[in-house]
Amino acid sequence: MFKNFKSVERTVYGRGAFNQLDEIIGAKRRKSGDFAVFLLDSVFQNHPLANRVPLHDEDLLVFVDVNAHEPTTELIDGLVNMVKAHAGRPIAVAGIGGGSLMDSAKAVSLMLTNPGSSVDYQGWDLVKKPGVFHIGIPTIAGTGAEVSRTAVLTGPTRKLGLNSDYTIFDQIVLDPELLAGVPKEQRFYTGMDCYIHSVESLVGHFLNPFSGAYGEKSLDMCVDVFMNPNLDRTDADDQLMVASYLGGLSLTYSRVGACHALSYGLSYVHGTKHGYANCLVFNHLQDFYPEGVETFKKMMQVQGIELPQNLSANWTDDELSRMADISMGMEILWEHAIGLDWKKKFGKEEIISYFKKL
Ligand code: NAD
Ligand code: ZN
Numbered sequence: 001m002f003k004n005f006k007s008v009e010r011t012v013y014g015r016g017a018f019n020q021l022d023e024i025i026g027a028k029r030r031k032s033g034d035f036a037v038f039l040l041d042s043v044f045q046n047h048p049l050a051n052r053v054p055l056h057d058e059d060l061l062v063f064v065d066v067n068a069h070e071p072t073t074e075l076i077d078g079l080v081n082m083v084k085a086h087a088g089r090p091i092a093v094a095g096i097g098g099g100s101l102m103d104s105a106k107a108v109s110l111m112l113t114n115p116g117s118s119v120d121y122q123g124w125d126l127v128k129k130p131g132v133f134h135i136g137i138p139t140i141a142g143t144g145a146e147v148s149r150t151a152v153l154t155g156p157t158r159k160l161g162l163n164s165d166y167t168i169f170d171q172i173v174l175d176p177e178l179l180a181g182v183p184k185e186q187r188f189y190t191g192m193d194c195y196i197h198s199v200e201s202l203v204g205h206f207l208n209p210f211s212g213a214y215g216e217k218s219l220d221m222c223v224d225v226f227m228n229p230n231l232d233r234t235d236a237d238d239q240l241m242v243a244s245y246l247g248g249l250s251l252t253y254s255r256v257g258a259c260h261a262l263s264y265g266l267s268y269v270h271g272t273k274h275g276y277a278n279c280l281v282f283n284h285l286q287d288f289y290p291e292g293v294e295t296f297k298k299m300m301q302v303q304g305i306e307l308p309q310n311l312s313a314n315w316t317d318d319e320l321s322r323m324a325d326i327s328m329g330m331e332i333l334w335e336h337a338i339g340l341d342w343k344k345k346f347g348k349e350e351i352i353s354y355f356k357k358l
Helices: 017-026 046-051 073-087 098-112 184-202 208-229 233-253 258-270 276-282 290-303 316-327 333-336 346-353
Strands: 010-012 036-041 060-063 092-097 134-138 152-156 159-163 171-174
Touching: 010 017, 017 046, 017 134, 017 171, 036 073, 036 098, 036 233, 046 073, 060 073, 060 098, 073 098, 073 152, 092 098, 092 152, 098 134, 098 152, 159 258, 171 233, 171 258, 184 208, 184 233, 184 258, 184 276, 184 290, 208 233, 208 290, 258 276, 258 316, 258 346, 276 290
Parallel strands: 010 171, 036 060, 036 092, 092 134, 134 171
Antiparallel strands: 152 159
């Protein structure tokens, strides 16, 4: 059986595209009392972008702080209660920010129409009803959350997405102007998430020409952006926004691999953020991705990025064991990276040995 791939319904791309948001949401406003919800990364609290959100009187604007933690099921359940208390069910939910805000908007949209807690839907195809019309507007590029069918949440027992066709955005607005203020390090870590999506998608058992075409273009664009110190930031951001989109499409029809399987363990046990965790791990994955890691190291050099060493010296055996258990659970990623019979070749001991290199 092949995946019956669902895409984002509508996409607008270009500098200044954010200005079309009012018109896009306006098409959904039909009667008095109709309201929209805007979830905006709190980094924009005193930023001109906050004043450009096309807020109507009845709308709700919520600043969401994802600086300390990536989104949790608790955060989502709280936001859903806030929206319901505001005026019931909105006509649209827009998430403006990085992967954290986009995933939050997806999850809030779904939890407004599906009963219970978001914890109940962490997994595959557990969501039974379409969510509220939801719009993704990236302000940092790389995760591919704008096109993916998951909303990654950290819950009480695991970090796992609400994976479903209903999760996919109805509309995305890709405006590279919004990437202008991202600090150098964060830009690199999230950009490398895209690079790593492409490398992992392109190296593994589930690679096929459909995902390969997206992955190759995405990889080329990432390398162009991060390997070329003279590239104008405007041109670079125009490319990075598209690379992220293509990288997300590539992994949807293939899979990510060893780096993501390991970085999930690291993030869950130590709270390390996704893009940064991927960089920490990928730096030591020469065995899996020799060319990819070589280029990654060169890009770090060009961008003046340094990663800490000997992190694992502070980790207890219990922590290493929990990290490895989470990582082992990412079976479909290991199937892609190593093969369907991966368990015959690779186990907890090997996983721990990779964590000890960090
Ligand atoms: P993020 O959304 O967590 O944001 C990282 C930091 O950048 C935050 O401090 C934020 O405030 C700041 N920021 C965002 N835009 C900015 C801007 N324009 N200027 C200045 N600062 C800005 O980062 P991310 O790497 O985009 O997303 C990571 C999250 O995405 C994780 O929760 C991860 O699990 C999730 N993720 C989801 C998918 C998916 O397919 N759904 C894929 C990969 C990662
Ligand atoms: Zn990723």
